Amino acid sequence: MKIAVDAMGGDYAPQAIVEGVMMAATEFPDLSFQLYGKESAIREYLTTEKNITIIHTDEKINSDDDPVRAIRRKKEASMVLGAQAVKNGEADALFSAGNTGALLTAGLLIVGRIKGIDRPGLMPTLPVLNSDKGFNLMDVGANADTKPENIHQYAILASYYAKYVRGIENPTVGLLNNGTEAGKGNDLTKKAYELLTNDKSIHFIGNVEARELLNGVADVVVTDGFTGNAVLKTIEGTGMSMMKLIKSAISDNGAKGKLGGLLLKDGLYAIKDKLDYSKHGGAALIGLKAPVVKTHGSTGKESVYYTIKQIREMLQTNVIGDLVDYFENQAK
Amino acid sequence: MKIAVDAMGGDYAPQAIVEGVMMAATEFPDLSFQLYGKESAIREYLTTEKNITIIHTDEKINSDDDPVRAIRRKKEASMVLGAQAVKNGEADALFSAGNTGALLTAGLLIVGRIKGIDRPGLMPTLPVLNSDKGFNLMDVGANADTKPENIHQYAILASYYAKYVRGIENPTVGLLNNGTEAGKGNDLTKKAYELLTNDKSIHFIGNVEARELLNGVADVVVTDGFTGNAVLKTIEGTGMSMMKLIKSAISDNGAKGKLGGLLLKDGLYAIKDKLDYSKHGGAALIGLKAPVVKTHGSTGKESVYYTIKQIREMLQTNVIGDLVDYFENQAK
Numbered sequence: 001m002k003i004a005v006d007a008m009g010g011d012y013a014p015q016a017i018v019e020g021v022m023m024a025a026t027e028f029p030d031l032s033f034q035l036y037g038k039e040s041a042i043r044e045y046l047t048t049e050k051n052i053t054i055i056h057t058d059e060k061i062n063s064d065d066d067p068v069r070a071i072r073r074k075k076e077a078s079m080v081l082g083a084q085a086v087k088n089g090e091a092d093a094l095f096s097a098g099n100t101g102a103l104l105t106a107g108l109l110i111v112g113r114i115k116g117i118d119r120p121g122l123m124p125t126l127p128v129l130n131s132d133k134g135f136n137l138m139d140v141g142a143n144a145d146t147k148p149e150n151i152h153q154y155a156i157l158a159s160y161y162a163k164y165v166r167g168i169e170n171p172t173v174g175l176l177n178n179g180t181e182a183g184k185g186n187d188l189t190k191k192a193y194e195l196l197t198n199d200k201s202i203h204f205i206g207n208v209e210a211r212e213l214l215n216g217v218a219d220v221v222v223t224d225g226f227t228g229n230a231v232l233k234t235i236e237g238t239g240m241s242m243m244k245l246i247k248s249a250i251s252d253n254g255a256k257g258k259l260g261g262l263l264l265k266d267g268l269y270a271i272k273d274k275l276d277y278s279k280h281g282g283a284a285l286i287g288l289k290a291p292v293v294k295t296h297g298s299t300g301k302e303s304v305y306y307t308i309k310q311i312r313e314m315l316q317t318n319v320i321g322d323l324v325d326y327f328e329n330q331a332k
Numbered sequence: 333m334k335i336a337v338d339a340m341g342g343d344y345a346p347q348a349i350v351e352g353v354m355m356a357a358t359e360f361p362d363l364s365f366q367l368y369g370k371e372s373a374i375r376e377y378l379t380t381e382k383n384i385t386i387i388h389t390d391e392k393i394n395s396d397d398d399p400v401r402a403i404r405r406k407k408e409a410s411m412v413l414g415a416q417a418v419k420n421g422e423a424d425a426l427f428s429a430g431n432t433g434a435l436l437t438a439g440l441l442i443v444g445r446i447k448g449i450d451r452p453g454l455m456p457t458l459p460v461l462n463s464d465k466g467f468n469l470m471d472v473g474a475n476a477d478t479k480p481e482n483i484h485q486y487a488i489l490a491s492y493y494a495k496y497v498r499g500i501e502n503p504t505v506g507l508l509n510n511g512t513e514a515g516k517g518n519d520l521t522k523k524a525y526e527l528l529t530n531d532k533s534i535h536f537i538g539n540v541e542a543r544e545l546l547n548g549v550a551d552v553v554v555t556d557g558f559t560g561n562a563v564l565k566t567i568e569g570t571g572m573s574m575m576k577l578i579k580s581a582i583s584d585n586g587a588k589g590k591l592g593g594l595l596l597k598d599g600l601y602a603i604k605d606k607l608d609y610s611k612h613g614g615a616a617l618i619g620l621k622a623p624v625v626k627t628h629g630s631t632g633k634e635s636v637y638y639t640i641k642q643i644r645e646m647l648q649t650n651v652i653g654d655l656v657d658y659f660e661n662q663a664k
């Protein structure tokens with residue numbers, strides 16, 4: 001299984017990328033890696049070349065580049081070369097921690113959509129706070145404007161993922177809505193509700209509210225990319241703000257606070273650990289002909305490692321191959 | 333200033349409502365109250381009748397009633413009679429902790445919109461976690477489907493509120509979007525951005541992301557009611573889940589955890605206090621001819637008290653009267 005790696009994307013590239021790839025290469029000898037990027041910069045951190053090849057390029061896409069223009073004009077950028085390798089069958093999957101919009105564009109324009117899929121969606125696996133489970137939220141922002149049919153396809157795509165990669169036999173699917181009762185919602189969710197109800201191939205459990213997401217209300221939650229983006233960022237923002245408040249509660253209450261913090265250290269680390277969903281890997285762009293997965297730009301080597309582990313699961317289980325078959329048969 | 337009170341709405345009605353009203357009546361002798369509801373049930377908790385009148389009715393709207401049907405058919409319901417009193421000029425404002433949808437409907441159909449306002453919006457004041465400030469989020473669900481013009485009006489309505497009631501001289505207005513750069517967004521937010529940029533009567537600062545809301549990125553944040561509802565519920569859900577995790581960190585770590593919790597007690601209560609935004613009052617339905625304000629159904633007497641205090645501010649500052657003038661002049 002060959003993974004094309006954009007070694008130049010993300011705030012700590014290429015160091016974090018190279019180190020994460022080496023961790024994965026050591027643990028998974030069935031993987032081989034193509035590192036796209038500046039060879040001299042990569043070599044600074046590369047201590048083993050077992051199953052790792054460097055493909056040198058000087059060009060890269062920056063975090064503030066306009067996505068579409070960057071993909072069209074920077075033909076030699078590390079991300080573009082990686083996507084080309086997938087397209088040409090020289091690699092089976094693409095990893096990047098770079099510019100999200102550019103990666104979405106490279107996925108669409110170079111790797112290409114599964115036949116029958118209108119809009120691929122971006123899908124992280126988020127934590128359920130009162131258990132070790134997680135849930136998939138799709139779409140978190142690949143598409144700002146969404147049709148009911150897109151949401152229906154997200155449900156199928158994410159259900160496949162939850163079943164194949166996360167091993168959930170008959171994953172429950174909830175539609176994010178402004179109330180749980182049938183008939184609730186805006187024009188979009190009312191129509192999506194109908195499509196989801198009528199599709200017996202998925203395990204649709206109805207509307208779910210944002211308040212219940214972290215309680216594991218469903219294995220898969222589907223929504224339009226604008227709302228999903230706002231919800232994901234609200235979870236992140238609220239979680240970070242609360243962690244800061246906890247830190248202040250410890251540091252602003254003198255010796256008593258500091259001792260209390262020390263005694264609760266393990267428990268509080270466990271909270272931080274719960275919120276950190278990088279163990280589930282990155283956000284997968286699902287609906288393309290091959291796995292294309294993105295981690296946070298601020299990612300460290302561990303997140304890179306976990307995301308490669310996730311890509312390996314996607315390749316081993318052939319989830320994308322089976323999705324291609326499913327939608328091609330639908331189209332017949 | 334006369335406030336019509338739906339004494340029968342909310343999980344702890346009429347007790348919490350009656351007790352909260354008495355607290356407010358004691359502190360604010362310039363207010364008088366009309367309590368609509370079952371007289372015998374109200375009298376169980378009423379220990380003073382100073383500035384408080386009971387208007388008996390047996391009918392009430394339940395939390396699971398269909399909003400529009402309930403308002404149309406239950407002509408004698410406590411909420412409906414309260415709204416009628418406002419319409420007829422017998423009361424200046426309406427308070428309820430009951431069925432949100434029904435209150436929105438009563439506001440629209442009985443109290444009536446300000447001339448020139450297409451869609452009133454529902455607007456709470458939410459906490460900023462690293463300061464004592466708050467911010468107004470509008471709309472959190474009065475309207476599931478929203479036009480750019482609605483969002484523009486929310487910005488004007490909420491700016492008036494922030495200025496008059498919260499005393500912020502030139503309140504900043506942010507548009508909730510999926511990125512901060514101009515040009516980001518879906519079809520709706522792109523068009524709303526244009527309208528907001530071109531209105532020099534408001535202090536528009538551009539797009540804001542959900543991640544920054546609790547950091548006080550703007551005094552007023554406007555969004556469509558579907559997204560606003562999801563964001564509000566995500567803040568609540570994430571906050572509650574994290575408080576539970578903190579409790580587990582204390583209770584699941586033996587004697588060490590319990591001692592740590594004890595030492596940090598003040599700091600942790602301060603966090604809970606920060607998250608509780610009831611001190612700012614309830615969610616105001618803005619765009620109507622008179623103040624109509626809703627508190628959570630699970631509200632206690634303190635929230636009732638704070639919401640009445642908020643209504644008093646709205647009446648004293650004449651924010652709604654001046655909004656009526658503003659939009660009537662616009663229409664000319």
